[in-house]
Amino acid sequence: MSANHKFLVPLADGLAVESVYYGSGTLCLSSQAGCAVGCPFCASGSRGLLRNLSVAELWAQVEAAHALGIKPRRLTLSGIGEPLHNFAAVREFLANCRSLNLPLSLTTTGSPTAHFRRMILLPHNGLMLSLHAGCAVTHRRLIPRGAELGDLLSVLEESLSGLSRRRRRKIGINYLLLAGINDSPAEFAELLPLFQRFPELTLHLLACNPVPESAFVSPDSAHVDELHVWLSAQGVNARRANAWRVQAEGGCGTLFAHRLGNSSDW
Ligand code: SF4
Numbered sequence: 001m002s003a004n005h006k007f008l009v010p011l012a013d014g015l016a017v018e019s020v021y022y023g024s025g026t027l028c029l030s031s032q033a034g035c036a037v038g039c040p041f042c043a044s045g046s047r048g049l050l051r052n053l054s055v056a057e058l059w060a061q062v063e064a065a066h067a068l069g070i071k072p073r074r075l076t077l078s079g080i081g082e083p084l085h086n087f088a089a090v091r092e093f094l095a096n097c098r099s100l101n102l103p104l105s106l107t108t109t110g111s112p113t114a115h116f117r118r119m120i121l122l123p124h125n126g127l128m129l130s131l132h133a134g135c136a137v138t139h140r141r142l143i144p145r146g147a148e149l150g151d152l153l154s155v156l157e158e159s160l161s162g163l164s165r166r167r168r169r170k171i172g173i174n175y176l177l178l179a180g181i182n183d184s185p186a187e188f189a190e191l192l193p194l195f196q197r198f199p200e201l202t203l204h205l206l207a208c209n210p211v212p213e214s215a216f217v218s219p220d221s222a223h224v225d226e227l228h229v230w231l232s233a234q235g236v237n238a239r240r241a242n243a244w245r246v247q248a249e250g251g252c253g254t255l256f257a258h259r260l261g262n263s264s265d266w
Contacts, residue, residue, distance in 0.1 A: 027072035032081025033257040041216040044080040052086040078107035084115040109146040130174040134190030168200040179219040
């Protein structure tokens with residue numbers, strides 16, 4: 001299958017979560033039904049947390065993909081939920097994937113930081129820390145129930161210092177660009193010391209998937225180009241979202257949890 005494909009996976013208690021297969025070969029899984037972090041730009045967490053998913057329910061999403069004829073080459077826990085809020089199940093799932101030689105990456109806000117510190121050291125295939133800001137005030141606005149920005153940067157610096165360069169390359173920063181909110185060079189300037197100290201880190205510049213009734217929009221591509229050039233000139237390894245993630249069916253914030261039989265409401 002070469003296009004993105006989003007599908008619903010029913011759970012035993014009448015809930016259902018969405019997963020999305022990217023035509024690039026990655027299957028994006030949800031780690032929770034709903035999410036407690038409350039990022040205001042996110043459709044996935046807009047109704048709060050219902051519950052954690054079990055390890056069996058994480059695998060059920062992979063099996064549902066197989067039933068559709070999809071054979072993912074790698075998995076990512078970047079759909080609905082904060083993986084670190086379901087740490088025990090996610091850690092077991094990661095161990096299962098490793099024993100099957102199935103690469104697994106994660107996207108997290110880094111909260112709680114004790115779990116973030118542990119997860120950095122586990123044998124994942126990529127850990128993307130969603131910061132979306134360089135200033136603490138902007139970070140708190142965009143990730144209201146996440147960890148403090150300063151605490152996250154401290155954990156990251158300490159942990160990266162102890163990793164090999166190869167492992168450091170597995171860590172990235174996700175930055176969802178939102179017009180007029182976090183898209184000024186001044187905001188990025190706060191993050192420059194981190195990238196200067198650890199040049200292996202990648203900064204992923206993400207575009208917002210349009211969500212009905214959302215006030216958040218991404219800047220136009222000319223402005224993203226300007227930012228990209230400016231960041232590169234500062235020595236930051238910045239990348240724009242890949243083509244698969246900007247397709248209508250792709251991207252964190254576009255997946256939902258449902259109650260079967262009444263999918264428009266809980
Ligand atoms: S962006 Fe991620 S962490 Fe934030 S509310 Fe949505 S699912 Fe939760």
